Amino acid sequence: MPEIENIKYFALLEEFETSDKLIKLGFGELQNINLNNDFYFLPFQLLSQGFERFMKAYICTAHFHKHGKLPNFKYLRKLGHDLEKLLNEIIQNYYTNFNRPQFDLDNDFIQSDSDLKRLLFILSEFGKLSRYHNFDLITDNTKIGVDTKKLWEEFENTILNKNDYEKLMDFDLSHEVYQKISHQIIIVFEKFISALSRQFIFKCLGQKGLQLSATTAYDFGMLYEKDFGKKDYRNQTTKYQETPKKVHKRTIIDEVQRNVNPDFKSKKIKKSEYDGGWPFYADEIIIECRQKHWCIVTIDGFDYALNGSAKGRYKLENPHDAGMAILGKSISDFIKMALDLNIVEKH
Known part of the structure; x- marks a missing residue:
């Protein structure tokens, strides 16, 4: 041979x-x-x-x-x-x-x-x-x-x-x-x-x-x-490796704010209960809207910015840039759901 x-x-x-x-x-x-x-x-x-x-x-x-x-x-x-x-x-x-x-x-x-x-x-x-x-x-x-x-x-x-x-x-x-x-x-x-x-x-x-x-x-x-x-x-890639990822590890104070602050609206969403293309790698997330304006998402105990307003205010990465969401899968539905938490509250 x-x-x-x-x-x-x-x-x-x-x-x-x-x-x-x-x-x-x-x-x-x-x-x-x-x-x-x-x-x-x-x-x-x-x-x-x-x-x-x-x-x-x-x-x-x-x-x-x-x-x-x-x-x-x-x-x-x-x-x-x-x-x-x-x-x-x-x-x-x-x-x-x-x-x-x-x-x-x-x-x-x-x-x-x-x-x-x-x-x-x-x-x-x-x-x-x-x-x-x-x-x-x-x-x-x-x-x-x-x-x-x-x-x-x-x-x-x-x-x-x-x-x-x-x-x-x-x-x-x-x-x-x-x-x-x-x-x-x-x-x-x-x-x-x-x-x-x-x-x-x-x-x-x-x-x-x-x-x-x-x-x-x-x-x-x-x-x-x-x-x-x-x-x-x-x-x-070197560019991605060298770019610091701006995320926030949640604290006890963050959890208290989420639970008692009337200007903070949040909701847990599971992949199994979501009808559509799930964009996140994790099977469970929490969306939150602060003061009817700033939308974040919590994944495995860390906060990421859902919308540009939250990204600017809290200096957080969005889930795609942080590698927590699948590239090419939109998170626009989750931004809308977070903003809609304020509407639900009014009824």
């Missing part, structure tokens, strides 16, 4: 580990995009590199499993930096039915999903030419790449609806629009990378493939429909 020589085995292992880190960082930087941060170059760079390296490592492993040897330099170079071309090479030569219903879902998605094709095209163009789009303009380069940021923004506009544009004008909810965009895009990418990763898990690329891709394969290959879009990748 053929073996991969050690130096090449460890180089391939490093490529899988590198691609895993790049992809997760890219997702995290997408989730960091907001009204004050439109630096798309970073997630583009991370994701285009991460996906390219992962698919090339996939092809190397699959080629070894199929032919008993690693591909040569000419073969891999011919595939270039085109993510769509790399994916087509995998589909045509190295994508195997593992005889479970999930395979049909995965196969249909990577072959037919129009959003995936569009997003991979944008990242491919970025990786090939568009990284230097501005320098091409500056120096009158005749072989100028497309403006990938513009293409990306056009794609984002297909995600948004009238209600989202109204939210952009709302101080309390504008951040949710950016979260919705990154949420939808990451779902597409998670489905893509998990479909490829499952090939390793089900040993379609042999035992060697499973060994080489262990980290990436299990992190993404174990994601299924119920899991997509649920993970907060921001904690992988």
